[in-house]
Amino acid sequence: MATGIGLAELKRLLDEGAQLVEVLPAAEYAEEHLPRAINIPLKELDATSVEPLDRSRAVVVYCSDGL
Amino acid sequence: MSPRAACRLETLGFDPGLVFDYTLGKADWLANGLPREGETVAILYAGEVVDADPPTCPLDTPVAAIRQTLDSSRYGFCLVLTADRIVLGRVRRSALDAAHASATAEQVMEPGPSTVRFNTRAEDLVQRLAKRDLKTAVVTTPSGCLVGVFHRDDAAARLGRAAT
Numbered sequence: 001m002a003t004g005i006g007l008a009e010l011k012r013l014l015d016e017g018a019q020l021v022e023v024l025p026a027a028e029y030a031e032e033h034l035p036r037a038i039n040i041p042l043k044e045l046d047a048t049s050v051e052p053l054d055r056s057r058a059v060v061v062y063c064s065d066g067l
Numbered sequence: 068m069s070p071r072a073a074c075r076l077e078t079l080g081f082d083p084g085l086v087f088d089y090t091l092g093k094a095d096w097l098a099n100g101l102p103r104e105g106e107t108v109a110i111l112y113a114g115e116v117v118d119a120d121p122p123t124c125p126l127d128t129p130v131a132a133i134r135q136t137l138d139s140s141r142y143g144f145c146l147v148l149t150a151d152r153i154v155l156g157r158v159r160r161s162a163l164d165a166a167h168a169s170a171t172a173e174q175v176m177e178p179g180p181s182t183v184r185f186n187t188r189a190e191d192l193v194q195r196l197a198k199r200d201l202k203t204a205v206v207t208t209p210s211g212c213l214v215g216v217f218h219r220d221d222a223a224a225r226l227g228r229a230a231t
Contacts, residue, residue: 002073002083004090007099013087023072032095040120042068045075052085055081062089062096063068 002061011061018058035060087211091209097186098209113192114185116222117206117215123148126155126173129164133158146180146213147172153211154182182207185214189222 005013014020020037022029029039040049042063053059073088089095097103100114122136122145135147137160147156156176166175182205183192192204196219206214 002070002077002086002088004070004072005087006091006202007089007095010070010089010096012102018087021072023069024093030105032093032097032103032203036094037104040072042072045072045079045117047079050076050079050081053081053086056088057084058085059076060087060089061069061072062092063072065092066095 005060013058013060016058018060019053021053021059021061022063024063025062028064037062078201079162094186095209098184100208100214111189111222111226112185113183113187113204113217113222114188114206114214116189116225117217118221119215121146121216123152123213124158124172124180125150126176128172129168130158130163130170130172130175131168133172133186134160134163142216145172146216147176148162148213154205154207154213156180158203178206182211182219184209189217190226192217193219193226195222 018033020032020038022037023042025041026039038052069088069092073086076086077083091196122140124133124145126147127134133156136145143160145158146154156178157180158172159175162175166209185208186205196204202219204217206217208214
């Protein structure tokens with residue numbers, strides 16, 4: 001199970017070059033998202049859609065409120 | 068949703084030690100007043116139109132000092148904060164008149180005043196305040212740290228300018 005993190009840890013990881021992925025639907029991502037986040041909706045998360053991600057670097061996923 | 072996404076990344080072969088879930092998500096980020104991108108960035112949030120420097124004091128402030136602060140201020144209240152700016156209470160000017168000279172902020176404050184989040188839409192908050200005939204709202208981060216005081220009239224004027 002992935003490590004759950006809070007805001008302070010997120011900022012630290014971003015400073016270290018972590019990749020940020022919003023997994024909400026595209027319309028919600030288009031409305032507003034965290035700077036530099038890319039969008040891979042949960043329903044589209046598969047081997048192809050994750051190809052842009054660098055597997056050697058940290059990946060932080062987020063949605064609206066974790067639910 | 069994000070816990071399942073993190074799990075899915077691991078099943079796709081990502082190193083579990085490099086996969087993290089920001090559990091509080093976008094709601095937490097925005098409520099902390101951090102930068103955002105997207106189609107709605109032009110929409111004003113309450114936290115973007117606050118007075119970030121309202122009258123404040125620590126718990127042990129004598130009422131005489133609070134009175135002096137308010138006498139030179141547009142405010143009818145002083146917010147009582149911890150050293151790390153968590154909002155504990157509010158001292159209204161009216162409470163000072165009845166207070167003993169040796170009283171402190173802690174003794175005359177109203178504990179736990181209502182607050183709103185940074186990312187409340189300013190337009191919505193103007194309407195909510197108007198409905199209740201209120202002029203201000205205290206804006207805090209999710210952890211209760213003071214962002215500032217939202218003034219209904221100031222925000223309405225700014226929204227009006229933005230619309231023209």
